[in-house]
Amino acid sequence: MINLIIFGITGDLAEKKLLPALFNLAKQKKLPKNLKIMGYSRRDFTQEEFTKLLQSKFKEKEMGKFVSKIEFTKDIAQPNSLYYLAIPPDTYKSVLLQIPKRGSKIMIEKPFGSSLATAKALDKFISQKFSESQIYRVDHYLGKNVIKEMERWKNGNLPAGEAGIKKKIERIEIDIWEKEKVKGRVDFYDKTGAVRDVGQNHMLALLTVLMGSLKNLRVAPGGERAQYKGYLPKNSKTETYFKIPATLGKTQVLLTGGKGLKENKTEVRVFLEGSEKPIVFKIEKGGYGQIFLAAFAGNKKLFPNREQIFDQWKFTDKALAILKQKPLRQVS
Numbered sequence: 001m002i003n004l005i006i007f008g009i010t011g012d013l014a015e016k017k018l019l020p021a022l023f024n025l026a027k028q029k030k031l032p033k034n035l036k037i038m039g040y041s042r043r044d045f046t047q048e049e050f051t052k053l054l055q056s057k058f059k060e061k062e063m064g065k066f067v068s069k070i071e072f073t074k075d076i077a078q079p080n081s082l083y084y085l086a087i088p089p090d091t092y093k094s095v096l097l098q099i100p101k102r103g104s105k106i107m108i109e110k111p112f113g114s115s116l117a118t119a120k121a122l123d124k125f126i127s128q129k130f131s132e133s134q135i136y137r138v139d140h141y142l143g144k145n146v147i148k149e150m151e152r153w154k155n156g157n158l159p160a161g162e163a164g165i166k167k168k169i170e171r172i173e174i175d176i177w178e179k180e181k182v183k184g185r186v187d188f189y190d191k192t193g194a195v196r197d198v199g200q201n202h203m204l205a206l207l208t209v210l211m212g213s214l215k216n217l218r219v220a221p222g223g224e225r226a227q228y229k230g231y232l233p234k235n236s237k238t239e240t241y242f243k244i245p246a247t248l249g250k251t252q253v254l255l256t257g258g259k260g261l262k263e264n265k266t267e268v269r270v271f272l273e274g275s276e277k278p279i280v281f282k283i284e285k286g287g288y289g290q291i292f293l294a295a296f297a298g299n300k301k302l303f304p305n306r307e308q309i310f311d312q313w314k315f316t317d318k319a320l321a322i323l324k325q326k327p328l329r330q331v332s
């Protein structure tokens with residue numbers, strides 16, 4: 001029996017991403033036969049109240065049936081369990097202290113820390129109790145199909161020097177543009193900003209897939225930050241848009257992203273030496289299904305390791321420090 005125990009099952013992430021992904025896997029008969037899904041809440045629900053609450057979030061009848069099988073639990077210490085921490089980061093420590101050390105696996109959502117120092121402190125705290133093989137740091141972008149496409153392409157097209165006939169990657173552009181403005185989760189977003197929301201994790205994870213390592217990633221001149229007009233809270237200095245140029249060895253990199261932008265565009269463009277037309281990887285929605293399947297199977301390939309997270313933060317800290325010197329443009 002595998003137990004999946006979701007902390008934060010009553011929250012936004014569980015409703016929008018985790019439970020729909022599990023439901024889709026169930027529909028496709030991809031869930032392990034011996035899987036039991038449980039939900040933990042600080043609140044004292046009866047099973048009936050809990051089921052009603054989950055069902056009230058979904059209109060589809062089949063989905064309602066699916067969530068009615070999720071068991072409410074207050075008992076954290078269950079053997080052979082996979083714990084999904086879909087809770088605010090400042091609550092991780094108190095929960096981690098209660099999770100049994102032996103036989104548990106932990107899935108931790110992004111953001112993993114808010115700087116290199118805090119990521120290291122969180123890692124230190126977790127590693128005192130759990131070994132690396134028990135820790136699954138979630139970046140659902142790594143569960144997207146486009147990752148396999150990028151890997152297949154990369155295996156036939158590594159930068160010159162790493163493989164004989166291949167062409168050098170001259171430039172990589174990564175866009176994560178959302179038309180939607182910040183709606184719910186305003187407190188989270190205002191503390192986080194666009195760079196930490198999608199740059200530090202998703203963009204750098206995509207870059208790692210293509211380039212292997214971020215050790216030589218350096219911020220280049222020409223960065224920008226902006227905030228869309230009408231952003232709330234008023235007088236906030238949080239960026240809702242960023243442009244970060246960088247270099248990785250001889251490859252140029254350009255990261256742009258944010259919310260309240262003119263269009264939805266999530267793609268990676270790779271320019272090979274001598275070619276003006278990029279190879280475009282369109283990034284589709286989803287990703288959580290593959291992440292769950294990998295975690296059930298104990299396959300850590302789709303999860304960033306600690307060094308990768310530290311490299312991401314090392315670069316992000318520098319990029320943020322440089323961007324802070326730039327004016328925060330107001331854009332419509």
Ligand SMILES: NC(=O)c1ccc[n+]([C@@H]2O[C@H](COP(=O)([O-])OP(=O)(O)OC[C@H]3O[C@@H](n4cnc5c(N)ncnc54)[C@H](OP(=O)(O)O)[C@@H]3O)[C@@H](O)[C@H]2O)c1
Nearest residue numbers: 008010011012013041042043086087088089091109110111
């Ligand atoms: N929402 C997203 O789109 C999204 C995307 C990527 C990553 N994440 C990450 O996923 C995690 C959860 O995000 P979310 O948006 O779902 O958050 P949320 O809706 O604010 O909270 C999730 C749940 O956590 C529990 N909780 C809240 N405060 C707590 C506390 N002090 N102690 C223990 N439990 C507490 C609550 O459940 P009970 O009241 O039932 O205990 C709440 O329903 C965060 O780490 C976030 O950064 C979210």
